[in-house]
Amino acid sequence: MISFKNVSKFYDHNTVLKNVSFNIAKGEMAFITGPSGAGKSTLLKLMYMAELPDEGDITIESVHLSSLKMSEIPMLRRKIGVVFQDFKLINNLTVFDNVALALHIRGISEREIRAMASESLKRVNLRHLAESFPKSLSGGEQQRVAIARAIVGGPVVLLADEPTGNLDPGTALDIIMLFRELNDQGTTILIATHNRELLRNTDKKTLKLEGGTFVQEEIV
Ligand SMILES: Nc1ncnc2c1ncn2[C@@H]1O[C@H](COP(=O)(O)OP(=O)(O)O)[C@@H](O)[C@H]1O
Ligand SMILES: [Mg+2]
Known part of the structure; x- marks a missing residue:
């Protein structure tokens, strides 16, 4: 599903990733x-091509990213849902419209958009807040909206970059539980976090980066 082979990334003279290789299988978290x-x-940015590698090969669902033309990048991005630490919601749109927004430019019918956004909000247990505005929600609820927006188009993989970084510890665990539920329902999920607490007792694969390379690969 996702494969990195000997990927390196440099910023000027700074080596950020050095010879990184790993695979994530379909349905894995x-x-x-x-x-x-x-x-x-x-590493996450390389997957959605916000950055390009200097060396190595990245494939997502058998597509070699190095072979994509600029005009094909939007197609790749539709396959990838991304969630960030700071939610990145649009505050003057309702929860529902935040989730539905990206579907409008895909030429999907209004009726289908409504069904897809409702279903997505249901999966994160937020249908009751569909007509609310982001600022009236708690941090955990705002992150749920961001997750609903990330999964609404049925991505092949959901990437999360420090998704619990702005949340208190209890809410952070709730969000990790939600990711687990979505994963149990079949979504492939990759979560970047420096918060070791979240990984305590996890049965999921943990890839540890240090000095630009993996220092251990463990299934705890
Ligand atoms: N656009 C950039 N230009 C120059 N250096 C960068 C850029 N983005 C990240 N870096 C550097 O690359 C290293 C890794 O950054 P990052 O991937 O954000 O790490 P992490 O997410 O693990 O905190 C850091 O030393 C950072 O300063
Ligand atoms: Mg980071």
């Missing part, structure tokens, strides 16, 4: 961990 500055965000 895994964590990328490691201290701040280890290269976790960069």
